[in-house]
Structure formats: structure tokens, C-alpha cells
Amino acid sequence: MSNEAVQTEQRRANLAAIQALGVEIYPHEFATTHTVSALVDTYDETPGEALEATRVETVTAGRILGVRSFGKAAFLVLSDGRQRLQVYLRKDALEARDYDLLRLLDMGDWVGVRGHLFRTKTNELSVWVSGLTFLSKCLVPLPEKWHGLSDVETRYRQRYLDLVVNPDTRRVFEVRSRTVAAIRTFLTSRGFLEVETPMMQPIAGGALARPFVTHHNALDMTLFLRIAPELYLKRLTVGGMERVFEINRNFRNEGISTQHNPEFTMLEFYWAYVNYQTLMAFTEDLLSTVAREAIGTDEFPFGEHTITMRAPFRRLSLREAAAAEASRKLGQTITAAMLRDRDAAAGVAAALGIEVHAGSGAGRIATEIFEALWEDQLMQPTFVYDFPTEVSPLSKQRADDPDTVERFELYIGGFEVANAFSELNDPDEQRRRFEHQLQGRAHGDLEAHAMDEDYIRALEYGLPPTGGEGIGIDRLVMLLSNSLSIRDVILFPLMRPRD
């Protein structure tokens, strides 16, 4: 029999013995007066004399993560998933049945204790236990107490084990929760209305990506998991919701990497009457505020870097930055104007060893040159602005330059965190953009945007001048929690089944 099976059998025998004591082995509730965290947070600095003087009585509970057992006494370490607290049990302070129960406990079991706070000889805050309650059994041995669980595959597949033994994992998801809460507060306090729009859409629009496909049986209808909520949120702006946002999941049927999970969480917000310049300033304010509220500072480590999330962020014009870096790399003068010419841009890309698709125009080539040359240099917050119209089918053109749209992407930590633009609200121009996308689709571009007649119809009712932005929540949390893989900020990242 395997070691694990032996240990499970022993634990089951202990459970049976506990039941034989007349103890309820799966009780329905346990009324605590404090969580372990509350006790630690409140009394961690309180001296032993003060604890004796006030005699703090408590009832608390947690999972046993440490056992130091003596002949007629024991220390248990209880965890509430966030903090750990030592409790002290001794035979002469317990009723006989509680002492019998103590001897049948295993690492990982859930228990409740009643007692008062004190400090041990070594000055550790502890509970002097006068009553012990069994709450639930751990039938399987836990990972090792000192090294914890480091096998990343097991950490992702059995996240609960990661959470039990690795306190840092819990902290990452606390940062995530505070990040989302801070964003909600920031937006709602500025008059934005939170909404929910369809996750299943008849046309997967609002971004350039391959969708997941599903089917509705009763309506006998193909549906796509959304790749973005954008077109629905703008319909709401047509309807008069002048400030609106959604925080929810998007799904993209593409590769998995340290920065991509097939489902990921996005904030999108739309703000009537403003343009992308206003959004840049707003984004600086939003992100620095969220950082301070989520982690207490707007300057934080990310890998080997220290990121300063404080206004003003650096600003780079896409074609100018691409041209400047290409000039430096190639040792010859490349101008932004050259990147507007298809043949010249393709020549620059070829010289740089960047592959160009046959269907790509100058705008797409310029964008690919920029990404290839700059992406991993964009550690500090940087707005990359003025994208080519060709790669931006939903953005509004600059009044003075129809080949360029009022759009920016925000890069931090070497990857894209936000994407924003002045929204295209001319329905006729939108139709032309969709038609151009359809040409790309006809040439095999699986990410080209589909025609959406219903959306154009909504635009025909009139979308006011509007600025809109999407912010990748997972990537923002990666930055704020110093996590180098998106899988470390998603509780249950997609994994292939093991069998």
C-alpha cells in the first residue's frame, strides 16, 4: 500500500475513534468570537502582562498546520488562511474527552478552541485552551510544512493546497480583491454606472481575436463567448448612459502564455463627451489611486524592476517611436512618413527581420515594427498613442490625419495593460471599416472583425462623442502583486486534464 494510502487509512481510523468518543465529526456550525487574523492583528503587539491583566477570552477556529506534542500537552498552530496563531493545550486544563480528542487530531484537521490569550515563555501570543471542538477532518496528508508546495502544476491544479500552505498565494488574491474594489470605488464615485452585458454573443465583436463557439439548442443558434463587451457598452452610451463600465470575463481562443489565459478579466468603461487625451490623464489618476489603495504605494517592485505608477506617464507616438528605434537599430534614418508607405514600411520590416503578412498594409506593418522593437523596453508606464487606422476598426480618426486614429495603449512591465480611444461614432465610416475588415477575413485573417449590422444601426441613432477604455485586470494585478505569470493571479487557470 502506498504511503499516502497508509496515512489516509490512519486518518480514517482516527476519525472513527473521534466519533467513538461521542463527538460529532461533521458539525454544522461553530460560533467564534474572533478569527485567528483578528486575534493576531489586534494582540500581536500586546505584552503578556497586559493580556493577563485584561484576560481576553476568545473562541476561535482554524486548520491545524503545526503540531508540537508533548506527553500531556501540545501546541497546535491554527490558520485561518491568512494568519497563524499558536494554541496551547494541556491535560490538566481540559475535560477528559477534549484531551482524548487532542490525541486523535491530525495535521490539517479543522478545530475550534475556547480559552484566553497569554504569552508563552518565548513570548509567543497563544491561546490557553480550556475547550476543544472538532470541526472537520483532513483525510489526506498535506504538503510539507517547511518548503510548502512549490510544484507549479500542483499549485494550479489543486489551488486549495497552494492556499493552505503558501501564505504568499493568499496575499496575491487579497491584492486582486482590493484592486477590483478600488477600481469600482474610483469609477462609481465619479458617476460611472456598473452594468453587465452579454457573455454569449451572436457576433463576437469589439476586438480582433478568435472566439470560442457554442450553440443554443432551443434557438438552434450559434453563439460566441465574447471577446470584448465593447459594442454592447457603446449601445448603452447610445441609450444615454453617459458614464458606464463593466468588469467581467472575456474569452479568446488563442495561445496560453505568461501573459495570456483563454479567459481573463477586463475593465471597460465609456465616458461621453471626452476624447483620448482626457482618458490618458484619467488613467494616470485611476492607476496611481488603485495602486495606493491596493498595496499602499504607487512605487513597487516587478521582477528586477521598480515601477513608478505616478503621473505623468511617458508618452510615445507609435510611428515616431518605431521610426526612431528602427533608425537606431539599422544605423540609417527611418522617418515616420516612411512607415506610412506600404513598400517603404515593408522594406524596413524586412531589414529588421520582422515577418510581414501579405495582406498587411503600412499601418499594420508600422504597428508590428513598433511592437517588435519596443515592447520589452516599456517597463515604466508608457502611453503609446496615435495608432494607424488600419489596425483600429472601432477608433475615431484624427481630424487632421485620416490614416491615424485617436487611440493609445498603455504599457507597463513590458506588456499591454490598457487600450483606449476616441470612439468612432460615424455609422457610415464604421460600415466602411467593417467592410475593410471583411477583406482581411477573406484573405484568411481569422482575427479580423466581423460585420455587425445591429451595431451600425445603433450608431445610426447617434453615439455622442465618447472616449472608451479597456484595462486588463489580471495584468494589472500581476504588476501590483509582483507576479511574473498570469496564472499566479488567476485562481484556477486553464489546464489540460491530467488523465
Place this chain on the structure above:
RNA sequence: GGGCCGGUAGCUCAGUGGUAGAGCACGUGACUUUUAAUCAUGUGGUCGAGGGUUCGAUCCCCUCCCGGCCCA
């Protein structure tokens, strides 16, 4: 999809073409202030899966599975 790396006890990891190792965990005994408790002692293995080479494979070769990192 390509390249590189990994998969050995519940966990963290060594290791070798010839009986499979350590620490933690677990069992037993001792111990009423320890904290990676200690001391003594013992149990525990589909060496990711399949095939091949070999007298003999966890080790060498091939295929596959799972994961990580990088690239596209």
C-alpha cells in the same frame, strides 16, 4: 507549432547500467512552555506511460502524456 528544461515516497529534493536514498510527513515509545520541538525506533516506491537496446534499464534510445521557460 519550434527550441530548451523538468516529472523519483504524501511534500521538498538527491541519485546510479547491477537490492531505491535523505529531510519533512506518518507509525510506535519517552516527554506538561514548544515553535522546522527534541530523543529513540520503524513503515512507506507503477522512478510520468508505452516500446526498444541489454544478461540486467529509474538511468541509454524512440514514441507519447503532463508541466515550466523562451520563441512564433
